[in-house]
Amino acid sequence: MVGGLYSELEAFEAILRHGSFSAAARQLQLTPGAVTRRLAALEARLGVKLLNRSTRRLSLTESGRHYYAQVAPALAQILAAGERVHDLSAQARGQLRVSLPMNFGRLYVTPHVGEFLRRWPQIELDLQFDDRFVDLIGEGFDAAIRIGALDDSRLVARRIAQTRRILVAAPSYLQRRGAPAAPGALIEHDCLHYTLFRDTPAWEFQRAGEPLRVPVRGRLKANYGVPLVEAALRGEGILQTATFAVADELADGRLVEVLPDWSLRPIGIYAVYPSREYRPRKVEAFIDFVEQTIGQPARWDRVIAGDR
Numbered sequence: 001m002v003g004g005l006y007s008e009l010e011a012f013e014a015i016l017r018h019g020s021f022s023a024a025a026r027q028l029q030l031t032p033g034a035v036t037r038r039l040a041a042l043e044a045r046l047g048v049k050l051l052n053r054s055t056r057r058l059s060l061t062e063s064g065r066h067y068y069a070q071v072a073p074a075l076a077q078i079l080a081a082g083e084r085v086h087d088l089s090a091q092a093r094g095q096l097r098v099s100l101p102m103n104f105g106r107l108y109v110t111p112h113v114g115e116f117l118r119r120w121p122q123i124e125l126d127l128q129f130d131d132r133f134v135d136l137i138g139e140g141f142d143a144a145i146r147i148g149a150l151d152d153s154r155l156v157a158r159r160i161a162q163t164r165r166i167l168v169a170a171p172s173y174l175q176r177r178g179a180p181a182a183p184g185a186l187i188e189h190d191c192l193h194y195t196l197f198r199d200t201p202a203w204e205f206q207r208a209g210e211p212l213r214v215p216v217r218g219r220l221k222a223n224y225g226v227p228l229v230e231a232a233l234r235g236e237g238i239l240q241t242a243t244f245a246v247a248d249e250l251a252d253g254r255l256v257e258v259l260p261d262w263s264l265r266p267i268g269i270y271a272v273y274p275s276r277e278y279r280p281r282k283v284e285a286f287i288d289f290v291e292q293t294i295g296q297p298a299r300w301d302r303v304i305a306g307d308r
Contacts, residue, residue, distance in 0.1 A: 004041070009075055011038035012050065016068065016140035017097055019058060027095065065138050069154075072137045072274065092281040093122035099136070099144035102129045103225045103245055104269070109145070112293050116286070123282050131196050131223060136274050143273040143283045145290065147242070155272040156279070160291040161298045163242040165264035167203075168255040172235035180238075183214040183262055190237035191216035192228045203240055205262045212262075229255075242267055247300035269294075 014024035015035065025032045043050050050064035060068065100109055105127065117125060128134070128141070136144055136155060150157050169179075180186055183205045193201050193216070201221075205212045218237055222228050225245050232239040233249065238258055249255040271287040273279060295302070 005045070006078070008038045008042035008045070009071060011035045012042055012068070013072075013075055013140065015039060015051070015058065016060070016138075017095070018140075060138055065135075069137055073154075091122060092120050092285040094280075094282050095124045095126060096143070096282045096286060097126040097128065097141050098286060099128050099130060099134045099141050101145060101147050102131050104145065104147060105129050106226075107244065108294060108299065109290060112289075116289050119289070120282070120285050123285065125286075131225075136272065141274075142280070143271060143286060146270045146272055148267055150268075150270060150272065155274060157270045157272045158287060159268050159270050160287065161269040161294045163244045163267050163269060163298065163300065165240060165267055166243055166246075166260075167238055167240055167258040167264070168232055168246055168250065169238045169258050170233055170235040170254065171256060173232075173237065174256070174258070176235065179258060183212055183259060186214055186216050186238065189216075189218075190220075191218040192231055192237040192239040193218060193221040194225055194228055194239075194241065195221050195223045203264065205259075205264060207262050240264065243304060244269075244298070244300040247303040250304050251306065 011024060011028065011030075014027050015021060018024050018027060021032045021035050021039075025035045028035065039051065046063075046067065048063040048067070049061050050067060052059045052061055106129070109127070113125065113127070117123065133146060133151075134141060134144065136142075145160075146157075147163075177189060180189060183203070186203070191201075191203075201217065202213050202215045205214065220228070220231055220237065225241060228239050229241065229246060229249070231237060232241075232246075233254055239246075243250075246255055250257065271290065273283050273287075293299070297305075
């Protein structure tokens with residue numbers, strides 16, 4: 001019974017990791033029918049439906065999410081133990097599924113993916129770009145890069161960098177509308193708001209240790225930073241953003257900092273992963289690589305300072 005349960009759980013985990021029965025079958029070196037039977041046996045054993053199946057996608061049912069959240073840590077330890085046995089040469093290997101913020105991943109990870117794969121030839125890298133905080137355990141991710149406050153206590157977090165929040169605008173906008181002399185003047189300006197900054201449309205400042213919360217307004221907001229940067233470059237408003245997102249634009253003068261004497265809350269950049277007992281070599285290799293690529297001081301801070 002134990003062996004049967006393990007094979008059923010292994011199939012369940014592979015389906016979630018790869019997002020399809022056929023891809024899970026290839027990983028497990030089984031037929032898709034065998035994977036389907038193992039999942040069906042697990043559902044019959046539990047007496048609940050774990051996955052919603054459609055022609056387009058698979059998703060966990062509510063029961064499936066609760067069950068996977070309970071068994072995933074133990075299953076990860078079992079799989080990690082197997083990886084350690086096969087990892088006697090300390091060579092990272094296997095499929096690595098990582099969630100990345102869209103803009104950060106585009107700027108600071110994808111340009112270096114080829115180097116990572118050359119360094120680790122036995123890793124198969126599956127990058128998923130999404131600015132939402134995905135459920136690593138429920139959606140079968142090995143790791144994620146996250147920017148901002150962390151809420152999920154089930155995850156292990158390692159801070160790999162920090163970035164400042166700043167206000168920026170195009171010189172053309174400031175020539176047309178004037179530069180605000182103090183945060184309170186922002187209410188008279190068009191402010192571009194990134195909705196995934198977990199804030200209401202009010203921006204929080206500090207100077208000399210004194211906090212100040214300023215309501216802002218504007219006609220454009222988005223859950224993806226690139227369109228907002230592009231709007232700022234066209235002179236359409238003042239944008240609150242992270243320095244990593246606008247380093248080149250600041251360095252070449254296409255954007256300038258607004259209210260530089262006022263500070264906004266800094267943002268931590270973290271690598272997170274599910275297992276508290278063991279970090280697989282493939283996860284460790286990826287986190288180390290991203291941290292090295294960013295460097296210290298961070299790559300974006302060097303660009304802004306003119307050290308490209």
